[in-house]
Amino acid sequence: MPNVPVQAAAEGLPKNFTTQAQRLRSIYSEAEFGLLSRDLIAVSDKLSEASDFCEAIFMAAGTVDDKEEGAVFQRLAMAAKSLVRNARSIVEGVRGIPEARQ
Numbered sequence: 001m002p003n004v005p006v007q008a009a010a011e012g013l014p015k016n017f018t019t020q021a022q023r024l025r026s027i028y029s030e031a032e033f034g035l036l037s038r039d040l041i042a043v044s045d046k047l048s049e050a051s052d053f054c055e056a057i058f059m060a061a062g063t064v065d066d067k068e069e070g071a072v073f074q075r076l077a078m079a080a081k082s083l084v085r086n087a088r089s090i091v092e093g094v095r096g097i098p099e100a101r102q
Contacts, residue, residue, distance in 0.1 A: 040095045047088040054081035 054077045061073035 037095065040091055044088060044091050044095070047084050047091065050084045051081055051088070054078075054084060 058074050058077035058081070061070045061077060064070035064073065
């Protein structure tokens with residue numbers, strides 16, 4: 001081991017080292033947020049599809065010959081759609097999007 005100062009150690013870390021570290025943290029954070037955002041968009045899309053299915057069930061229930069049976073299925077479809085709407089509002093809130101109108 002030489003008994004002389006090493007140039008890099010004598011000068012310390014590069015002056016832009018902190019800036020580079022902050023930049024890398026920023027890039028990592030953006031990448032992580034991008035993945036999360038993409039996943040939340042996918043969840044929101046699937047919840048929209050579920051809401052559409054609830055609407056289809058509601059409409060199909062209206063064609064049932066026995067009106068009481070049809071009304072039961074329509075109430076179930078409305079309850080399911082309400083749950084889906086609440087879940088979608090939570091996802092949109094996490095994404096930072098104002099409450100969706102449905």
